[in-house]
Amino acid sequence: MSVRDALLALLDRRPAYGYELKADFEAATGDGWPLNIGQVYSTLQRCERDDLATAQDEADDQGRRLWTISAEGREAVAEWLETPAAPVEATRDPFSLKVLMAIETSPDRVDDLIRDQRNATMSELQALTREKASVADGDLARQLHLDRSVLLVEAQVRWLDMVEARIDAHGKATS
Amino acid sequence: MTSSHAHVSLLELQNASLTLGEGVARVDALIDVNLTVTSGELVAVTGRSGSGKSSLLNVAGGLTPLSSGTATVEGEPLAGLKARDLAARRRRSIGYVFQDLNLLPTLTAAENVAFPLELDGVKVAEARAAADVALTRLEIGDLAGRFPDEMSGGQRQRVAIARGVVGERRLLLADEPTGALDEVTAENVMKLIRSLCDDGAAALVVTHDPSLAAWADRVVRLRDGRIDSITEAST
Numbered sequence: 001m002s003v004r005d006a007l008l009a010l011l012d013r014r015p016a017y018g019y020e021l022k023a024d025f026e027a028a029t030g031d032g033w034p035l036n037i038g039q040v041y042s043t044l045q046r047c048e049r050d051d052l053a054t055a056q057d058e059a060d061d062q063g064r065r066l067w068t069i070s071a072e073g074r075e076a077v078a079e080w081l082e083t084p085a086a087p088v089e090a091t092r093d094p095f096s097l098k099v100l101m102a103i104e105t106s107p108d109r110v111d112d113l114i115r116d117q118r119n120a121t122m123s124e125l126q127a128l129t130r131e132k133a134s135v136a137d138g139d140l141a142r143q144l145h146l147d148r149s150v151l152l153v154e155a156q157v158r159w160l161d162m163v164e165a166r167i168d169a170h171g172k173a174t175s
Numbered sequence: 176m177t178s179s180h181a182h183v184s185l186l187e188l189q190n191a192s193l194t195l196g197e198g199v200a201r202v203d204a205l206i207d208v209n210l211t212v213t214s215g216e217l218v219a220v221t222g223r224s225g226s227g228k229s230s231l232l233n234v235a236g237g238l239t240p241l242s243s244g245t246a247t248v249e250g251e252p253l254a255g256l257k258a259r260d261l262a263a264r265r266r267r268s269i270g271y272v273f274q275d276l277n278l279l280p281t282l283t284a285a286e287n288v289a290f291p292l293e294l295d296g297v298k299v300a301e302a303r304a305a306a307d308v309a310l311t312r313l314e315i316g317d318l319a320g321r322f323p324d325e326m327s328g329g330q331r332q333r334v335a336i337a338r339g340v341v342g343e344r345r346l347l348l349a350d351e352p353t354g355a356l357d358e359v360t361a362e363n364v365m366k367l368i369r370s371l372c373d374d375g376a377a378a379l380v381v382t383h384d385p386s387l388a389a390w391a392d393r394v395v396r397l398r399d400g401r402i403d404s405i406t407e408a409s410t
């Protein structure tokens with residue numbers, strides 16, 4: 001749904017071809033959200049079916065059709081932008097599952113596991129930071145994309161630190 | 176490394192241990208720490224409160240003598256130095272940025288930065304020139320004449336870092352230098368330290384913040400006085 005709304009938001013600025021929408025989408029998301037062109041066209045076709053956008057009847061000499069947003073499409077975009085999105089779903093991820101299962105099933109290995117996991121996660125953070133350092137000053141979208149990636153990975157490191165501290169406190173309380 | 180032009184070892188800790196306090200209050204603040212920092216390197220120090228981070232900076236800067244092991248700065252073992260020579264060595268080679276910054280309120284930014292050089296007997300005009308260079312590197316050359324209470328927290332932080340790297344000082348030891356700064360300002364401070372290191376200095380920076388630590392070439396994590404892990408940036 002979000003990709004549909006995002007494409008409509010781009011169409012709301014001006015009519016565009018599918019390949020232009022793909023490029024605009026990727027630029028606006030700092031290349032952090034690759035789309036394939038097939039996904040763009042299938043999404044646009046759904047928009048057409050739902051009367052949110054229309055394509056030119058006649059393709060141009062290169063076989064391209066220009067897309068235009070409809071009044072309903074505009075409304076859908078406005079509503080989408082005005083409605084707060086749900087926060088990132090953090091209930092299930094392989095990373096936390098592994099840590100939680102280790103605590104449950106192999107408590108004597110948890111310390112090593114946390115250390116290795118933190119190392120790997122910190123490495124990832126260092127790699128993202130290098131990328132961040134090389135972003136051109138004007139490239140706001142890319143900067144924002146990397147900031148967000150960094151914060152998400154950082155949350156994992158911080159959580160591991162908390163896991164370690166909680167386990168220590170728990171051990172002290174029960175021993 | 177032995178090459179004279181490229182990367183030289185600025186700090187070396189070998190089997191460094193530090194015991195603080197007496198009797199029941201005895202604490203092994205550092206246990207058998209081995210760490211070498213070469214020019215060009217930015218090393219972050221992380222770890223829980225009480226894990227030994229400030230202790231590590233203190234022994235690296237010669238503020239606290241080791242209980243055992245050796246601390247070597249620019250090839251010179253700190254333990255062999257007389258108190259006066261140690262102080263001089265510290266002022267000449269090592270810049271400290273404390274969490275509370277320690278700026279002198281009655282001195283301007285430039286005077287604060289020039290102060291350690293003047294203590295070292297550098298002529299006032301020369302010290303001021305070096306201070307201007309340091310302030311300019313930290314992009315606050317225009318604040319040279321301001322007093323600490325006329326600057327924002329982030330600007331004061333930069334003045335403290337400028338003082339840390341003024342003149343020939345090549346080893347920066349910083350304890351939570353981004354303290355209470357917002358994310359972007361803190362990142363800018365870290366970037367500046369990064370670029371000082373890229374220009375040949377070295378820094379040991381304590382931070383609780385993983386995304387700031389990630390600016391480092393190596394992230395050293397302390398746990399109960401020991402090195403728990405070292406994460407190297409892949410190149």
Ligand SMILES: Nc1ncnc2c1ncn2[C@@H]1O[C@H](COP(=O)(O)OP(=O)(O)OP(=O)(O)O)[C@@H](O)[C@H]1O
Nearest residue numbers: 195196200202204223224225226227228229230231
């Ligand atoms: N002067 C002192 N006498 C006795 N113990 C001390 C002294 N200074 C520090 N300690 C102890 O040494 C250990 C390491 O302290 P240190 O200040 O190095 O920790 P830290 O990692 O910097 O913590 P924080 O993140 O809270 O600043 C702690 O257990 C602390 O209580």
Ligand SMILES: [Mg+2]
Nearest residue numbers: 228229230350
């Ligand atoms: Mg401390």
